Amino acid sequence: MTAPLRTVPTSPLGERTADWFRAEARDLPWRRPDTTPWGVLVSEFMLQQTPVARVEPVWERWMAEWPVPSALAAASRPEVLRAWGKLGYPRRAARLHEAAAAIAAQHGDRVPSDVEELEALPGIGSYTARAVVAFGYGRRAPVVDTNVRRVVARAVHGAGDAGPARVKADLADVDALLPRDDSAAAVVSAALMELGAVICVARNPRCGACPVHADCAWIAAGRPEYTGPRRPVQGFAGTDRQVRGKLLDVLRAAEAPVPKAALDVVWSDGPQRDRCLDSLLVDGLAEQTADGHFALGGTTPGTTD
DNA sequence: AAGACGTGGCC
C-alpha cells in the first residue's frame, strides 16, 4: 500500500473510543452479528428513554415472535401492546406497529437504509433514523443521542454537560469525529454512545477508566461544573401520564373487555380519569366495544382504507 | 418551542 498523498483528517477521540469499544463493548443482544436492520430498528424504538436492562428480555421475545416487519404488521394491536408490557410510553409500540405496516406494504418488507425514508416513518426521528443506518446497515451516519451529546460537550467543548440541543451544530460536531469509511464510522458512532452510557455518565463519570481522558477538554479545564440551563425534571405523581398508565395496566391484564366501572376504581378524580381514557382511545391504545366495554386496541394498521 | 408522554432504579 502506498501512503496517502494527503493526510486523512482523523480524530484521536473517535479512534481511541473505537479501539476501546472493540475491546470492551457490552454484549447486547441487538449487537450480535446476525441481527437484522429490523432487529436494530426494534431495539431503537424500545431504547428511547428506556434503560437497556429493561429492554433486553422484551426485545428477545419480540424478535422471536415477529422476526420481520410483515410479521409484526400482521399482529393485532392488543397483542403488540401486551408484548410491549411495561416498557413505558406505549405510543411507541403503536408507532412501531404502524411503521412495520408501512415497511411491509411500501418497502417490500425491507427496512429503509436511507435517513429521509426512515424519518418519514412514524416514531422515527433524527436519532433513530441514523442509528438504523449506522448500526443496521454499517453505514456512516452521525448518531446524536443524549450520551453522545454529553461526550462531545465534555471531551470536545470542555463543558460539564450538554445543555439544550442545537440540532445542526450537534450533527456537525459528531460528523467531524467520524472517519470517512462506512464501517469504521459506524463503529465510532456505536463507541461514542457506549462511552457516554458506561464511562462518561451524567453523574460521577468514571474518568479514571476513560480511553480518551488524555484528550478530554473537560479534564484539561479542570472538570468545571455545568452551569447552563437544565431541562426541568418532569413530575409524574398525579399527572395524566400516571393515570393513563394505571388505566392501560387494567386493560393489559384483562382477558376480555371490561366495564367502565373496572377503570373507575384506579383513579378517584373522575374528570381526569375520563379525559385520560379518551386520550387513550384517540392514541389507538384502547377501544370501546359495541356493548360499551373497554379493551386494549384501537386502530390496527391495514384495517383502514 | 416548551411540554406531553410511562416506568422503575439509583443514591
Added chain:
DNA sequence: TGGCCAAGTCT
C-alpha cells in the same frame, strides 16, 4: 426520601 436519570418523538 425524592429528585434525577434512562439509546427521543411529536405537536
